[in-house]
Amino acid sequence: MKHFNKLLLGAMMVLAMSSHAQNSNNPWALSFGVNAVDTRASAAGGKNWLDAHVSQAFNVSENWNILPSISYLGLARSIGDNFSVGIQGSINKIDKFVVFDPTAPGHNSSGYVVTNPGDLMYYGIDAYVKYSFMSLIKSKTIDPSLRLGGGYTWLGDNSYGTVNPGAGLTFWFTENVGLALETTYKKSFGDRSVYGDAYTPDSPSHFQHTAGIVFQFGGKDTDGDGIYDKDDACPEVAGLKQFNGCPDTDGDGIIDGSDACPTEFGLAALNGCPDKDGDGIADKDDACPDTAGLAAFKGCPDTDGDGLADKDDKCPTVAGPKSNGGCPVLDADKDGVPDLEDDCPIVAGPASNKGCPEVTQEVVEQLRTQAREINFNSGKSTFNTANVKSNESLDAIKNILKNYPTAKWEVQGHTDSTGGAKLNQKLSEDRAKAVVDLMVQNGIKAENITSKGYGPSKPVQTNKTAAGRAANRRTEVIYVGGVDGMKVNIK
Numbered sequence: 001m002k003h004f005n006k007l008l009l010g011a012m013m014v015l016a017m018s019s020h021a022q023n024s025n026n027p028w029a030l031s032f033g034v035n036a037v038d039t040r041a042s043a044a045g046g047k048n049w050l051d052a053h054v055s056q057a058f059n060v061s062e063n064w065n066i067l068p069s070i071s072y073l074g075l076a077r078s079i080g081d082n083f084s085v086g087i088q089g090s091i092n093k094i095d096k097f098v099v100f101d102p103t104a105p106g107h108n109s110s111g112y113v114v115t116n117p118g119d120l121m122y123y124g125i126d127a128y129v130k131y132s133f134m135s136l137i138k139s140k141t142i143d144p145s146l147r148l149g150g151g152y153t154w155l156g157d158n159s160y161g162t163v164n165p166g167a168g169l170t171f172w173f174t175e176n177v178g179l180a181l182e183t184t185y186k187k188s189f190g191d192r193s194v195y196g197d198a199y200t201p202d203s204p205s206h207f208q209h210t211a212g213i214v215f216q217f218g219g220k221d222t223d224g225d226g227i228y229d230k231d232d233a234c235p236e237v238a239g240l241k242q243f244n245g246c247p248d249t250d251g252d253g254i255i256d257g258s259d260a261c262p263t264e265f266g267l268a269a270l271n272g273c274p275d276k277d278g279d280g281i282a283d284k285d286d287a288c289p290d291t292a293g294l295a296a297f298k299g300c301p302d303t304d305g306d307g308l309a310d311k312d313d314k315c316p317t318v319a320g321p322k323s324n325g326g327c328p329v330l331d332a333d334k335d336g337v338p339d340l341e342d343d344c345p346i347v348a349g350p351a352s353n354k355g356c357p358e359v360t361q362e363v364v365e366q367l368r369t370q371a372r373e374i375n376f377n378s379g380k381s382t383f384n385t386a387n388v389k390s391n392e393s394l395d396a397i398k399n400i401l402k403n404y405p406t407a408k409w410e411v412q413g414h415t416d417s418t419g420g421a422k423l424n425q426k427l428s429e430d431r432a433k434a435v436v437d438l439m440v441q442n443g444i445k446a447e448n449i450t451s452k453g454y455g456p457s458k459p460v461q462t463n464k465t466a467a468g469r470a471a472n473r474r475t476e477v478i479y480v481g482g483v484d485g486m487k488v489n490i491k
Helices: 002-018 049-054 361-372 388-402 421-441 466-472
Strands: 028-038 064-066 072-080 083-094 097-100 112-115 120-132 142-155 158-172 177-188 206-217 408-414 449-453 474-481
Touching: 028 083, 064 083, 072 206, 083 206, 120 158, 120 177, 142 177, 361 388, 361 474, 388 421, 408 421, 421 449, 421 474
Parallel strands: 408 449
Antiparallel strands: 028 064, 028 072, 028 206, 072 083, 083 120, 097 112, 120 142, 142 158, 158 177, 177 206, 408 474
């Protein structure tokens, strides 16, 4: 028996550590401990029924039979609504049998005599239905209860059935371990003692008191989060108690299932999503997440209030129409073409030429006249700087070309037929290039002006006279195209 007690106690401790407990979640309860049998209740005597059955109920030393070992084992299962059903087995030894005999020697002041019926072995098996008041009193540690059941008792060579009303009180130390105290009145409907012998027990009614440890177990917690599946809104995923077992990965107080951004700490007003710039638009929906903006522009600002987001506004600090890229309509040259559409914003020109001036016949004639006045050092491609009229012509050409920033020009070099053809060709190319280089140095775009030498191939007069040869030694500035690069014929 000594070793049995140790093994049973060890098994119960293992069960306690491996189980989770809450009455509503763990349907099974296992209990064990000691029991005491008091036969005083059926010994008659007393002034009335209550006095006869209940007086001296706690006279432990004289009336209680206690086996000094683990002497009862019980198993119960919850059936819902604070009810449970159970079965309990117990063992004891009856060496104190109380008899009411006020005439017998040695009786006490109430007329009771305590005798030893022969150390009779006591065995009991009982089934019951129990009702717990723990939830009604809203307690987490104190658990009062009532029970009603029936059982069968073996006493020595005798056995008999009983009806068992009872009451109990359990103190829960943890969620799964408690101390259970219970008392049961086992009412027998047989004879209390052997006929003719009041000192030999037959089928006595009696009280049985138990004190023991109770463990509750059997709850299912699939995800291991300490919340039982029946109460877990997310039974397959570990979560938190305050969210009924559902997780909150980012810790923002919004469960992952309802969080539009479950891995980023966010705001409840934005379904758990962050808003770095504080404009009320979730970062995931914000086209400008680092700059506070307006919902109408997907979180982007419109600084100048012109109805165009700054990121799409060419002039974000100055209001302007969308048609002009958010910029005010400016026309510096007053030609009726907005600067943003004007390829020549500081030189007036028609819209048909994208705001640039058109090259006229008059301009072409001016350039032709001025170009023919350019004077080079004899036999060379360097300018004769001593020739004032030549210098004035170069300045005039430069100023004219600047007025037509998108027009395309070709500077042509020509010679007379005197001398070798190869030498004349090279000289015409160098002189044309010299004019181009000077124009580029003075602000004409290199891509708008080219040079080409024709040698003596294109005379304008006869090379048989001195005057004709002089006329053939010339430069020309020819208009070769407009904004679109198309050549325009000017006669």
